[in-house]
Amino acid sequence: MSEESLFAIKMAKMSDAELKNHIANKDDYQDFAILTAVLELEKRGIPVENGEEIKQELIASETTKKETVDSSKQENNSFSNQSTALYSTKSIFIFGALFSVFGGGILMALNLFQLNKKNNAFYVIIGSVVYSFILNYVYSFLNLTEKVAISNFTSIDAIFTAILISVVSSLTGVYFLYELFWKKEIPSTTNYRNKSIWKPVVIILLINLVSALILLGSGDFPLK
Known part of the structure; x- marks a missing residue:
């Protein structure tokens, strides 16, 4: 099971207060955990202050991290090839x-x-x-x-x-x-x-x- 699926299951079991705590203390949690908390609250019909802005910021952050990892893999592969x-x-x-x-x-x-x-x-x-x-x-x-x-x-x-x-x-x-x-x-x-x-x-x-x-x-x- 993927990490994303595990986060979704974990967040679904949390109370509204726990989810809001994730959002209020963003520095203490991973970006994807915060994003999942926002989505779970919206799923329950509970509005999140600046929800759209938070989602866009977190999605952009996750995308940047993924691109950095992919770029690092390509550089490693390139180095490996050039060393052959x-x-x-x-x-x-x-x-x-x-x-x-x-x-x-x-x-x-x-x-x-x-x-x-x-x-x-x-x-x-x-x-x-x-x-x-x-x-x-x-x-x-x-x-x-x-x-x-x-x-x-x-x-x-x-x-x-x-x-x-x-x-x-x-x-x-x-x-x-x-x-x-x-x-x-x-x-x-x-x-x-x-x-x-x-x-x-x-x-x-x-x-x-x-x-x-x-x-x-x-x-x-x-x-x-």
């Missing part, structure tokens, strides 16, 4: 363009984990994997698999074509994840501290370097 470091949307798209939709999805998922939105973080990871499988199928269906393969990097035109196809398809996937998950959870107007992207970039580059060395050792990496 997240990868920016721009970083996520750049990372996705450079290192595939799965790379962009990982950054997005890390942000969601940071905000304790674990379910959506897992959905983003699953979505990244599913999109990657679908993309491989589309490449195969459209005979694009060879064009985006490292083994096909035999000329400037081939490299440019592979990069263009990869970037466009990856950005499309990141955009879908952004619209389905990130945009709904984190409005664009929300402010956060930007988290440095260099650590994940270095990790991905090291992984790619190791992969390239393995391909080089196996003889599958194009040298000409």
Whole structure:
């Protein structure tokens, strides 16, 4: 039961004299208690001197208090958000363009984990994997698999074509994840501290370097 309801029940049990005492000694009681006393007396048909003026004053006071509390909550939330470091949307798209939709999805998922939105973080990871499988199928269906393969990097035109196809398809996937998950959870107007992207970039580059060395050792990496 709300505090307002409890006040109303309590005031309804008081005598007229007790209610008038609340009004006469306003400094000793809460504003809402005084307002409830005025309303209860009016309900009983007992006129209250300057009743309307008292009600307006008390209602204005309660409204001001509520606005102050709401403002304080917003400031606390804002401070909490700004104290959280997240990868920016721009970083996520750049990372996705450079290192595939799965790379962009990982950054997005890390942000969601940071905000304790674990379910959506897992959905983003699953979505990244599913999109990657679908993309491989589309490449195969459209005979694009060879064009985006490292083994096909035999000329400037081939490299440019592979990069263009990869970037466009990856950005499309990141955009879908952004619209389905990130945009709904984190409005664009929300402010956060930007988290440095260099650590994940270095990790991905090291992984790619190791992969390239393995391909080089196996003889599958194009040298000409």
